[in-house]
Amino acid sequence: MSELSRRKLIATGLAATAGASGLAVADRLAHRYGLIPPDHGGLYGVGETLTYAAQRILTRHSLAREFPRSQISKTPFPNGEPPKDEAFRRLQDGGFADWRLAVDGMVARPASFSLAGLKNYPSRSQITHLACEEGWSFIAEWTGVPLAHVLDAVGILPQARYVVYFSIQRGWWDSVDMADALHPQTLVTYGMNGADLPVGHGGPLRLRVPRQLGYKNVKYVTRLTVTDSLKRFGKGLGSAAPEDGYAWYAGI
Amino acid sequence: MTTLCFLALLVSGVEILISHPRFYWGEAGNVLSPPLFKLPFPASRSSVPTGYGYVLPDQNGWSRYLHFESAWIAVLTGLLYIVSGLFTGHFRRNLLPGKADLSWRAISNSIACHLRFRRPSESEAWSYNVLQRIAYLFVIFVLFPLVVWTGLAMSPAIASVFPAAVSVLGGQQSARTIHFFVSVFLLLFLLVHLAMICLAGFRNRMRAMITGRAGTHMERT
Numbered sequence: 065m066s067e068l069s070r071r072k073l074i075a076t077g078l079a080a081t082a083g084a085s086g087l088a089v090a091d092r093l094a095h096r097y098g099l100i101p102p103d104h105g106g107l108y109g110v111g112e113t114l115t116y117a118a119q120r121i122l123t124r125h126s127l128a129r130e131f132p133r134s135q136i137s138k139t140p141f142p143n144g145e146p147p148k149d150e151a152f153r154r155l156q157d158g159g160f161a162d163w164r165l166a167v168d169g170m171v172a173r174p175a176s177f178s179l180a181g182l183k184n185y186p187s188r189s190q191i192t193h194l195a196c197e198e199g200w201s202f203i204a205e206w207t208g209v210p211l212a213h214v215l216d217a218v219g220i221l222p223q224a225r226y227v228v229y230f231s232i233q234r235g236w237w238d239s240v241d242m243a244d245a246l247h248p249q250t251l252v253t254y255g256m257n258g259a260d261l262p263v264g265h266g267g268p269l270r271l272r273v274p275r276q277l278g279y280k281n282v283k284y285v286t287r288l289t290v291t292d293s294l295k296r297f298g299k300g301l302g303s304a305a306p307e308d309g310y311a312w313y314a315g316i
Numbered sequence: 317m318t319t320l321c322f323l324a325l326l327v328s329g330v331e332i333l334i335s336h337p338r339f340y341w342g343e344a345g346n347v348l349s350p351p352l353f354k355l356p357f358p359a360s361r362s363s364v365p366t367g368y369g370y371v372l373p374d375q376n377g378w379s380r381y382l383h384f385e386s387a388w389i390a391v392l393t394g395l396l397y398i399v400s401g402l403f404t405g406h407f408r409r410n411l412l413p414g415k416a417d418l419s420w421r422a423i424s425n426s427i428a429c430h431l432r433f434r435r436p437s438e439s440e441a442w443s444y445n446v447l448q449r450i451a452y453l454f455v456i457f458v459l460f461p462l463v464v465w466t467g468l469a470m471s472p473a474i475a476s477v478f479p480a481a482v483s484v485l486g487g488q489q490s491a492r493t494i495h496f497f498v499s500v501f502l503l504l505f506l507l508v509h510l511a512m513i514c515l516a517g518f519r520n521r522m523r524a525m526i527t528g529r530a531g532t533h534m535e536r537t
Contacts, residue, residue, distance in 0.1 A: 108378070111385025119473045126476040131343070139348035143363060193344060195472055197376060198361060199336035199492060200346035275473045309377025315473030316384065 102294045102302030103312045116313040128274035131191045137202035142264025147233045160268040169290035172219030185209045196278040207255030212246045223292045230287040238282050238303035249274050277314040324386035331379035335360045343487035417446040466495035
């Protein structure tokens with residue numbers, strides 16, 4: 065073995081070791097700071113992890129754009145049909161007076177809120193954009209209780225890392241990390257454009273996560289579960305979306 | 317690698333596009349508002365009125381995963397190319413047109429040669445001509461950054477960090493519309509580029525591109 069090739073071999077070995085340990089350190093740091101999405105496996109896992117990690121680092125405290133009243137869309141598009149099942153129809157007939165939002169999981173005081181109870185909390189209104197992954201969008205004024213306030217009322221435990229939320233529509237559920245759950249613009253929304261939230265737009269209760277796309281904004285929400293791991297929910301991919309081939313994180 | 321990424325971005329981009337083949341200008345737009353223009357395609361969503369009696373299968377999930385993963389690879393390799401091009405002087409030496417070449421006479425002369433299908437002489441074939449140089453610089457420093465920018469401007473999370481990056485484009489729907497046109501230009505560039513390579517002799521050009529060495533002369537066709 066000549067001098068040159070031995071030197072090359074050593075250099076390559078050192079570079080490979082440095083690269084591997086660099087990756088291992090990056091992996092540990094990424095886990096520690098919550099930069100790995102639950103759907104990080106498979107062919108698209110690397111791209112998805114890069115997207116989530118990069119956007120999470122950039123957006124930890126950023127606020128979604130808010131618009132002047134003049135920008136509110138005259139034709140907000142209500143995508144999809146309201147739930148057709150009997151339970152929803154009965155609640156709708158009763159003016160949603162019996163609608164409940166249950167909060168459980170890693171909380172000190174599990175609770176169940178009525179719509180009236182939620183409306184008694186300090187509200188927040190914001191004019192934000194709602195964009196669908198398909199490409200269309202509209203701007204509306206949304207009114208509700210910041211999710212952070214609801215979580216405060218039930219007292220989340222220190223190990224909490226995600227909030228899972230469920231629709232009355234079977235099979236529709238999603239989750240956000242604590243950065244989005246505690247974000248001031250994440251609203252448990254009951255009003256739109258100055259009136260009650262219409263059924264077509266998810267009324268009586270929709271979770272609005274304005275820094276993510278439409279499908280993260282689950283309609284007809286009835287339950288929130290605070291958790292430290294998403295493994296026990298569905299297939300463990302964080303939401304129903306990845307089970308249908310869509311990314312868990314929808315910031316882009 | 318970049319070609320593979322481009323094809324992946326193109327296929328997944330078309331898949332995403334057909335879920336809503338309508339374009340708008342400004343911040344917001346949907347099927348209830350008038351479009352800037354519509355593409356005469358069938359859609360993969362029943363909510364979009366297209367005039368076709370059928371709805372294509374929804375392929376948006378994997379298309380979006382693939383689009384963003386390929387975009388990451390394209391951006392990272394693109395940055396590597398731009399940084400190394402700046403450091404090695406590749407752009408200055410091989411791509412920046414000389415002063416003499418930028419006169420109207422030189423440019424129109426070059427256009428005329430292209431229109432007459434005159435093949436370059438052996439010495440000319442060693443370097444890029446003025447039209448090539450302008451086209452390449454435009455792709456590298458205008459179209460490529462613009463397609464990345466307009467792509468990111470559609471992201472609500474990115475818009476929350478860099479709101480001005482969206483508003484200077486005219487809004488999120490404007491960003492989507494520009495993204496579409498820039499992609500079309502990039503596709504046209506690729507098609508012309510491939511046609512030129514075939515005219516210049518495919519095997520020879522491929523060898524030159526990969527090894528940096530050209531054959532003694534153009535292949536005879």
